[in-house]
Amino acid sequence: MSTLATAAALVAIATTGIIYGTDIFAALVLRPAAVGAADASVADLLGRVHEYGDRRLPAPGAIALIATALVTATSHNAARIGSAIALAALLAWLAIYSRISAPINKQLRAAAANHTVPPDTRALQQRWDSVIWTRAALQSLALAGLLTAVLTR
16 A cells, blocks of 8 residues: 555545544434434424534545545555445445435424424434434444555555
């Protein structure tokens, strides 16, 4: 593994770790807390959480994708396989996020901004919850692939 690939892998691990940690926190803490909260609380608080997350987390997510693609392009053998697995996991995560999570985030952000409670708040949150463990698992797989790439260089 070249110096460039190693540096890219370390950047990819750090930035993937940010999204991994966010998704794990959401799965372990936010999801069960939202289940027991009133719809108005869910719409307001999680709408505001998504407001900040959707504004601040695209940068590390994009950096993770770009750095992982760079590792895949510049590595050989086991390192390339590990980074290719990581890249596939990150792309699958992005597809789930884009198709399911992001539209829900947008609805909850709008509700929080307008101080309203969508009539389907509980259904929105259940749909969002239905993919959080899959997202966390994909981030775990991405980290494992990137660590494999670094350790097999």
